[in-house]
Amino acid sequence: MHAWEQIQKTIDYIEKHLSEEIDIDTLSKIAALSPFYYQRLFSRLVKKPVMEYIKLRRMARATEDLLHKDKRILDVALDLGFSSHEQFTRTFKDTFGTTPESYRKAPITLNRMTKPQLLLNYTLIDENVPLISDGIVLEITRKQITLPEQFIGLETKAPVQFIAGLGIESGVDPLVEVWDNFHSRKADISNLIDGGVEIGVSHPCAEEGYFSYFAGAQANSASISKDLHSWKLPAGEYIICSFEAENFESLIMDVLYKVQRYLFETWLPSHSLTTEAFCIERYESHDKETSKMEIWVKPVALLK
Secondary structure (H helix, E strand, O other): OOHHHHHHHHHHHHHHOOOOOOOHHHHHHHHOOOHHHHHHHHHHHHOOOHHHHHHHHHHHHHHHHOOOOOOOHHHHHHHOOOOOHHHHHHHHHHHHOOOHHHHHHOOOOEEOOOOOOHHHHOOOOOOOOOEEEOOEEEEEEEEEEOOOEEEEEEEEEEEHHHOOOOOOOOEEOOOHHHHHHHHHHHHHOOOEOOOOOEEEEEEEOOOOOEEEEEEEEEEOOOOOOOOOEEEEEOOEEEEEEEEEOOOHHHHHHHHHHHHHHHHHHHHHHHOOEEEOOOEEEEEOOOOOOOOEEEEEEOEEEOOO
């Protein structure tokens, strides 16, 4: 058994026992590793210490359970292994910057720790051959764009730890507001193409520690008012990773993280490729009815 498989066994165990006390000795025995080496390997593969990961997965589950308003907050806390309402509230606020009560009254999209599927980091697929793993179906293809495409929308900046697909930081999703603002104004932007695709573009920001994010839709021209932004999709070859999810929230949170990690950490390096300094999320529409999307990157061959 590969080392990642041993760690995945404990990840699966944790997910099934979030309401119980979980200790390092139990997990290390499941992985057939010493406690010291288990914790070291877990941190390297998951990018978080074991106990921190468990806490953040409990908080991720809490964001779902709190939406069931027929369940008391105390019951949510006890079901996730917390000893009191106060302890749960303190941990939730430390993680997301808001209290369980406030979140329940006015739910917002929260960036949360995603359960890793390590198989994706160690499986290579050929182009045009779908991969199915843990309910995810993804496929990698190539496409040549002969003419540039124009988009109009809004742009913001966000801390790099929340860059789309990172999946290991928790808090209020900083990209939701820019999408909400764009959709509230979309009908008044005259030169958008009717039924055109929508894209989110992550690209470098001049301010250290931040990245820029553009949210917009396909347009006939780059003509804009001063409070809007335009973005041009350059002509050329693109690698496209398409995938689907059960629902929109899972698509833009959990599944996006897993797919981007697979693309950037496994597939591209294995093909001796890097990319130009932007990453595109491409949707038929960035709304609650959407369940599929594509990631577009412009490949650059690595020098050998």
